[in-house]
Amino acid sequence: MRVTIDRLGHLGDGLATVPEGTVFVPGVLPGEVVEGDLNADKLTNVRIVTPSADRIKAPCPHARTCGGCQLQHVADSFVEAWKASIVSSALAAHGLPAPIKGVATSPPHSRRRAVFSARRTKSGVLIGFHARSSVTLVAIPECRLLHPDLMDVVTGLQELAMIGGSRSAELSMTVTRSEAGADVAVTGGKPLDSELRMALARIVEKHQFARLTWEGEVVALRDSPIQRFGRAVVTPPSGAFLQATLEGETALLDAVREALGPQQRVADLFAGSGTFTFPIAEFAEVHSVEGDAAMIQALDKATRNTQGLRRITSETRDLFRRPLQPDELARFSGVVLDPPRAGAEAQTRCLVLSTVPVVAMVSCNPITFARDAGILVSAGYALDWIRVVDQFRWSTHVELVARFSRPS
Numbered sequence: 111m112r113v114t115i116d117r118l119g120h121l122g123d124g125l126a127t128v129p130e131g132t133v134f135v136p137g138v139l140p141g142e143v144v145e146g147d148l149n150a151d152k153l154t155n156v157r158i159v160t161p162s163a164d165r166i167k168a169p170c171p172h173a174r175t176c177g178g179c180q181l182q183h184v185a186d187s188f189v190e191a192w193k194a195s196i197v198s199s200a201l202a203a204h205g206l207p208a209p210i211k212g213v214a215t216s217p218p219h220s221r222r223r224a225v226f227s228a229r230r231t232k233s234g235v236l237i238g239f240h241a242r243s244s245v246t247l248v249a250i251p252e253c254r255l256l257h258p259d260l261m262d263v264v265t266g267l268q269e270l271a272m273i274g275g276s277r278s279a280e281l282s283m284t285v286t287r288s289e290a291g292a293d294v295a296v297t298g299g300k301p302l303d304s305e306l307r308m309a310l311a312r313i314v315e316k317h318q319f320a321r322l323t324w325e326g327e328v329v330a331l332r333d334s335p336i337q338r339f340g341r342a343v344v345t346p347p348s349g350a351f352l353q354a355t356l357e358g359e360t361a362l363l364d365a366v367r368e369a370l371g372p373q374q375r376v377a378d379l380f381a382g383s384g385t386f387t388f389p390i391a392e393f394a395e396v397h398s399v400e401g402d403a404a405m406i407q408a409l410d411k412a413t414r415n416t417q418g419l420r421r422i423t424s425e426t427r428d429l430f431r432r433p434l435q436p437d438e439l440a441r442f443s444g445v446v447l448d449p450p451r452a453g454a455e456a457q458t459r460c461l462v463l464s465t466v467p468v469v470a471m472v473s474c475n476p477i478t479f480a481r482d483a484g485i486l487v488s489a490g491y492a493l494d495w496i497r498v499v500d501q502f503r504w505s506t507h508v509e510l511v512a513r514f515s516r517p518s
């Protein structure tokens with residue numbers, strides 16, 4: 111079958127209209143004429159007949175087999191415009207404009223957190239990422255996405271999988287880069303006994319990992335896997351959320367600071383371990399609220415150990431079930447919201463009943479962002495601007511920071 115691609119869908123597949131309906135085509139671009147074999151609603155064995163001017167040679171040699179990236183064949187300028195258009199169309203569905211000012215894309219080799227999969231094989235260990243929609247594992251020695259420090263960890267991970275993995279199950283190995291070495295958390299491994307513990311600890315020592323957590327239990331702590339948020343030194347709990355790249359974190363933080371302006375009292379909601387809290391506390395008092403008690407403990411500890419900041423208070427609280435109420439919000443002149451993909455509907459509905467003049471909303475899901483933006487705008491907030499932040503380059507993931515304001 112020969113088709114012309116109309117546009118890219120949200121998962122990065124090309125969409126073509128044929129008399130029978132829509133056909134999904136992987137690895138293509140709008141305007142391209144392609145041929146392939148039709149299987150249900152998907153085109154396979156795809157051949158590009160007329161390539162787009164935005165098509166490039168994939169920078170990564172694993173692009174064809176690895177499922178980690180979806181947009182390696184596309185020029186950065188196209189991806190930026192496409193990600194911005196995803197935000198615009200989500201907002202348009204709520205009748206809202208999209209005053210987007212710029213897209214900040216993280217460079218190659220900058221991802222500082224990754225989840226590897228590993229499996230014991232007859233001859234050793236296979237470690238890497240899954241092929242697209244598949245259980246097949248693909249080794250990725252030339253990966254263009256990950257920070258070199260994460261690539262350096264792979265040999266140590268192989269040794270962990272060799273002694274701690276079985277041939278029947280796949281291990282999931284979350285690795286976070288820290289100044290003190292890799293912070294590694296493994297699930298799917300053999301149950302711990304004293305022999306395994308000692309062997310794992312030897313590998314941690316040999317490869318200078320900072321921390322190893324096995325099925326939720328810290329089995330080796332060689333050094334605290336610290337992160338720096340502003341002037342604070344924080345040890346996030348194992349496996350805790352961390353912005354995917356340092357460049358992405360900086361872009362988000364710059365936009366949050368710009369959105370807030372010179373506020374005196376700020377609520378940092380969905381605060382994690384304090385990514386935004388500590389830099390904001392350079393100029394404002396901050397109340398940080400987060401659902402995960404261990405993250406708040408890490409934030410509190412860093413607060414006690416950091417000098418020279420404005421006052422920081424904190425609270426462990428489920429903001430879906432118990433959002434900050436209008437009377438609690440009354441003391442803040444600015445609010446930062448950085449919810450998970452589900453968004454912050456309950457908190458937004460309380461915000462519109464408050465007097466808070468400025469909201470900086472960080473979002474990793476344009477659909478829930480647009481819903482929450484609609485709630486704010488219908489209650490009188492103006493959507494001043496949006497900055498798109500792409501710290502998941504070559505993927506279909508979209509993140510952003512938006513400023514909302516109204517007269518106090």
Ligand SMILES: C[S@@+](CC[C@H](N)C(=O)[O-])C[C@H]1O[C@@H](n2cnc3c(N)ncnc32)[C@H](O)[C@@H]1O
Nearest residue numbers: 380381382385400401402428429430448449450
């Ligand atoms: C996108 S992360 C942002 C964290 C932090 N702002 C940062 O930049 O590192 C979302 C945070 O929301 C927290 N969270 C998820 N559901 C929550 C809830 N119902 N109530 C409060 N916090 C929640 C998660 O634990 C996570 O730390």
